Amino acid sequence: xxxxxxxxxxxxxxxxxxxxxxxxxxxxDHLSGKWxxxxxxxxxxxxxxxxxxxxxxxxxxxxxxxxxSSGLKGLSILDIGCGGGILAExxxxxxxxxxxIDASAEAIKAARDHAGTAGLDISYAxxxxxxxxxxxxRKRRRFDIVIASEVIEHVADRPQxxxxxxxxxxxxxxxxxxxxxxxxxxxxxxxxxxxxxxxLHLAPKGTHDxxxxxxxEELREExxxxxxxxxDITGIRPTVFGDFALSGPPAVNxxxxxxxxx
Numbered sequence: 001x002x003x004x005x006x007x008x009x010x011x012x013x014x015x016x017x018x019x020x021x022x023x024x025x026x027x028x029d030h031l032s033g034k035w036x037x038x039x040x041x042x043x044x045x046x047x048x049x050x051x052x053x054x055x056x057x058x059x060x061x062x063x064x065x066x067x068x069s070s071g072l073k074g075l076s077i078l079d080i081g082c083g084g085g086i087l088a089e090x091x092x093x094x095x096x097x098x099x100x101i102d103a104s105a106e107a108i109k110a111a112r113d114h115a116g117t118a119g120l121d122i123s124y125a126x127x128x129x130x131x132x133x134x135x136x137x138r139k140r141r142r143f144d145i146v147i148a149s150e151v152i153e154h155v156a157d158r159p160q161x162x163x164x165x166x167x168x169x170x171x172x173x174x175x176x177x178x179x180x181x182x183x184x185x186x187x188x189x190x191x192x193x194x195x196x197x198x199x200l201h202l203a204p205k206g207t208h209d210x211x212x213x214x215x216x217e218e219l220r221e222e223x224x225x226x227x228x229x230x231x232d233i234t235g236i237r238p239t240v241f242g243d244f245a246l247s248g249p250p251a252v253n254x255x256x257x258x259x260x261x262x
Contacts (some may be wrong), residue, residue, distance in 0.1 A: 032106030035084025081151030085111035141249035169260035184213035
């Protein structure tokens with residue numbers, strides 16, 4: 001069984017809400033019943049997930065020495081902004097001990113319900129990253145992999161969010177961070193915002209604020225100041241088959257990974 005998450009020692013609202021955009025949470029609360037509709041508003045996220053999982057596995061091998069044949073067995077993973085569990089579930093199936101948190105209580109309910117139906121042991125909690133970090137300081141519990149996938153373009157304070165991600169690293173052993181997000185390039189704004197939301201209907205209208213998209217060099221610099229060395233950035237591109245692949249420049253969607261310094 002997964003350990004319970006302790007939120008009792010969470011800080012007050014001002015601290016825990018520092019990186020949370022309330023408007024973003026309301027938006028995703030409204031969509032909570034559609035997380036597992038593969039033809040619905042999260043369909044593109046479902047199609048991107050095999051590429052996301054492949055990236056996490058590749059860099060767990062590279063940075064943590066995880067053997068390819070073992071999947072993610074034995075690794076503890078924190079999925080920040082897990083939504084309805086679209087990424088958490090395949091990571092659990094690969095043998096990881098997964099903890100998923102999200103500021104949307106409705107998303108967490110959807111995640112718990114789906115994991116229960118699938119018979120998957122994933123520890124979910126409706127809370128912010130800051131709340132979890134505060135609650136874990138006393139227990140000194142940390143994670144091998146800390147993930148923020150399709151999340152950082154929705155937070156209110158990106159540098160603070162990255163610092164909180166770094167707080168979840170082990171003190172002595174290696175921990176790695178993984179992020180996937182959208183480039184604030186001309187192509188990124190045109191395709192991920194306007195084409196995806198208004199022309200192709202790959203995401204609900206209003207899902208993204210292009211001002212929150214982040215260029216790879218900006219993310220790398222901000223992460224370094226937070227104690228995360230992002231030494232790999234890889235593009236995620238759509239294929240002619242309707243899914244996504246890891247290759248090419250980070251023109252629109254991209255993944256980044258590296259070790260967390262403690």
